[in-house]
Amino acid sequence: MKGTAVKMKGVRMGFGSLEVLRGIDVTIPVGSKTVIIGPSGSGKSTMLRCMNRFEVPADGEVEVFGNNLSGLSDGQLHNLRQDMSMVFQNFNLYPHKTVLENLTLAPVRLKRLTPAEAREIAMNNLEQVGVADKASMYPNQLSGGQQQRVAIARALTMQPKIMLFDEPTSALDPEMVKGVLDVMKDIARKDITMVVVTHEMGFAQSVADRVLFLDEGKIVEDGAPAQVFGHPTHERTKRFLSQIL
Ligand code: ADP
Numbered sequence: 731m732k733g734t735a736v737k738m739k740g741v742r743m744g745f746g747s748l749e750v751l752r753g754i755d756v757t758i759p760v761g762s763k764t765v766i767i768g769p770s771g772s773g774k775s776t777m778l779r780c781m782n783r784f785e786v787p788a789d790g791e792v793e794v795f796g797n798n799l800s801g802l803s804d805g806q807l808h809n810l811r812q813d814m815s816m817v818f819q820n821f822n823l824y825p826h827k828t829v830l831e832n833l834t835l836a837p838v839r840l841k842r843l844t845p846a847e848a849r850e851i852a853m854n855n856l857e858q859v860g861v862a863d864k865a866s867m868y869p870n871q872l873s874g875g876q877q878q879r880v881a882i883a884r885a886l887t888m889q890p891k892i893m894l895f896d897e898p899t900s901a902l903d904p905e906m907v908k909g910v911l912d913v914m915k916d917i918a919r920k921d922i923t924m925v926v927v928t929h930e931m932g933f934a935q936s937v938a939d940r941v942l943f944l945d946e947g948k949i950v951e952d953g954a955p956a957q958v959f960g961h962p963t964h965e966r967t968k969r970f971l972s973q974i975l
């Protein structure tokens with residue numbers, strides 16, 4: 731037992747009168763690989779964003795490595811966030827920085843690494859995701875799949891303990907998807923805790939130890955991939971799966 735990475739208890743939040751999360755309870759063990767699926771608008775991104783306090787719940791608690799996020803000072807939150815990297819649908823690379831600078835900027839600025847260390851780790855990570863030859867190029871000179879692999883390499887450069895992925899392949903041309911998923915599968919072999927919003931069933935089946943199905947702000951299905959995909963207990967899960975499979 732390696733402890734708990736993220737714990738959400740009774741988490742509720744919304745935007746104005748819109749209720750988005752309607753009581754989320756989940757415990758995510760250290761080193762586990764969780765896939766979150768669910769219809770558009772069901773609250774998947776909001777749930778992820780509550781884990782690093784990009785969003786602040788109206789009610790309930792979020793703990794990361796046993797720290798209640800609502801009780802942290804700005805400095806403590808800043809430190810905790812360095813252990814959590816997020817990969818977005820649209821890459822969010824700095825357009826006016828080279829690929830290498832995209833990777834080295836944050837760890838050096840945050841004094842997590844010296845410039846030399848950052849450069850070495852960055853090059854290793856670019857190597858790992860197969861874009862080391864693009865180090866001196868700018869993001870717009872790369873394909874979407876290459877940009878997303880750079881974004882993943884950048885996330886790795888922070889040496890996070892938790893990686894949050896929000897639909898990392900859904901903005902990609904179909905032929906780019908496999909390369910990105912392969913990189914994510916590679917990362918999943920490590921001890922790192924992964925929480926991945928994705929509708930890539932093959933990825934979920936080969937990597938996830940658990941699949942959560944979110945519907946209208948609630949977790950309505952929670953089990954091993956074979957169970958959730960093969961024997962969903964709720965009608966709405968069956969309907970959703972029949973649309974995406
Ligand atoms: P999902 O990722 O499952 O598609 P989201 O968590 O992004 O769902 O969004 C859930 C609902 O909250 C949607 O109806 C969305 O339009 C709304 N929403 C998300 N972010 C905001 C925001 N910043 N302001 C207002 N509404 C938002």
Ligand code: MG
Nearest residue numbers: 774775776896
């Ligand atoms: Mg989303």
